[in-house]
Amino acid sequence: MLGKLIDGKAIAEQINAETVAEIACLKEQYGLTPGLAVVLVGENPGSATYVSMKDKMCSRLGLHSERISFPASTSEGELLAILNDLNFKREIHGILVQSPLPPQISAEDIFASVDPSKDVDGFHPLNIGKLALGDPTGFAPCTPAGVHELLIRSGVKTDGAHVVVLGRSRIVGRPVSLILSQKAPDANATVTVCHSRSRNLAEICRSADILIAAIGVPHFVTADMVRDGAVVIDVGINRVEDKAVDKGYRLVGDVAFDAVAPKASLITPVPGGVGPMTIAMLMHNTVRAAQMRHGVA
Numbered sequence: 001m002l003g004k005l006i007d008g009k010a011i012a013e014q015i016n017a018e019t020v021a022e023i024a025c026l027k028e029q030y031g032l033t034p035g036l037a038v039v040l041v042g043e044n045p046g047s048a049t050y051v052s053m054k055d056k057m058c059s060r061l062g063l064h065s066e067r068i069s070f071p072a073s074t075s076e077g078e079l080l081a082i083l084n085d086l087n088f089k090r091e092i093h094g095i096l097v098q099s100p101l102p103p104q105i106s107a108e109d110i111f112a113s114v115d116p117s118k119d120v121d122g123f124h125p126l127n128i129g130k131l132a133l134g135d136p137t138g139f140a141p142c143t144p145a146g147v148h149e150l151l152i153r154s155g156v157k158t159d160g161a162h163v164v165v166l167g168r169s170r171i172v173g174r175p176v177s178l179i180l181s182q183k184a185p186d187a188n189a190t191v192t193v194c195h196s197r198s199r200n201l202a203e204i205c206r207s208a209d210i211l212i213a214a215i216g217v218p219h220f221v222t223a224d225m226v227r228d229g230a231v232v233i234d235v236g237i238n239r240v241e242d243k244a245v246d247k248g249y250r251l252v253g254d255v256a257f258d259a260v261a262p263k264a265s266l267i268t269p270v271p272g273g274v275g276p277m278t279i280a281m282l283m284h285n286t287v288r289a290a291q292m293r294h295g296v297a
């Protein structure tokens with residue numbers, strides 16, 4: 001019997017509908033259109049695809065969007081100058097700098113240079129600090145916030161549950177562990193964070209009520225690592241070669257879906273699980289940034 005699918009597309013659409021309603025309210029009551037600037041450096045095809053998906057979603061939901069593209073040779077100083085302009089631009093409420101950045105640019109410097117009140121990606125040290133302290137006035141990174149919403153809207157109880165997070169990146173693993181261990185009704189989990197130096201991974205994973213995989217290794221989580229009835233959230237998006245399709249590749253997660261699904265009580269697919277939630281939370285955060293700037297939130 002296949003575990004029940006968590007339909008990330010459908011849940012993301014619920015959130016998008018809520019965002020559309022909030023945008024309509026801002027326009028009607030305050031004449032305000034939330035604006036998002038997306039900065040792309042270089043020609044990484046994956047990044048270009050993500051940026052156009054974000055552009056399309058902005059126009060679908062009714063946000064103002066600006067895309068600023070630079071060649072891969074751009075210096076850190078040039079990028080910082082643009083971010084400074086965007087920090088002061090009134091029509092822009094949210095700023096996102098698409099990762100990965102070329103090697104001559106420090107991602108840390110860039111994340112720290114976005115105005116924290118426009119940091120809708122939640123990567124500024126101030127927002128990470130607020131997340132760690134449980135201060136709700138900051139922005140949580142979009143993918144971890146999306147995982148949290150998926151759990152809440154799928155009726156998964158995290159209170160007292162053992163959550164095992166595979167991966168400790170600042171984009172996914174670390175912040176998702178901070179969110180779920182918070183002292184809050186929709187959190188309150190006992191969280192174990194694993195990484196490439198963790199011992200006895202399979203054993204730790206088997207003790208999870210909720211297993212969140214975010215390591216970037218195709219099909220890493222196998223059936224023997226999952227206990228019967230666990231909830232499995234697959235954040236991984238990995239390209240694997242597939243000559244049978246025109247593109248020459250297909251996307252798979254960090255979880256061996258076909259083998260794990262029969263053991264899980266709930267499981268996210270890839271694609272169609274966490275992915276759509278990331279963009280939905282970005283739109284949500286941008287609207288919230290506009291509301292906060294204008295004292296509406």
Ligand SMILES: NC(=O)c1ccc[n+]([C@@H]2O[C@H](COP(=O)([O-])OP(=O)(O)OC[C@H]3O[C@@H](n4cnc5c(N)ncnc54)[C@H](OP(=O)(O)O)[C@@H]3O)[C@@H](O)[C@H]2O)c1
Nearest residue numbers: 143167168169172195196214215216235236237274275278
């Ligand atoms: N769905 C979405 O919207 C979305 C958004 C962001 C990322 N992703 C996907 O999520 C995955 C992870 O992304 P990321 O940015 O967090 O990756 P990352 O920065 O490369 O971090 C990977 C983490 O996994 C750990 N790790 C790697 N191999 C491992 C292994 N064999 N055993 C145990 N731990 C291992 C690493 O450990 P160390 O710290 O020890 O190196 C690190 O903490 C990728 O597939 C990415 O494409 C999806």
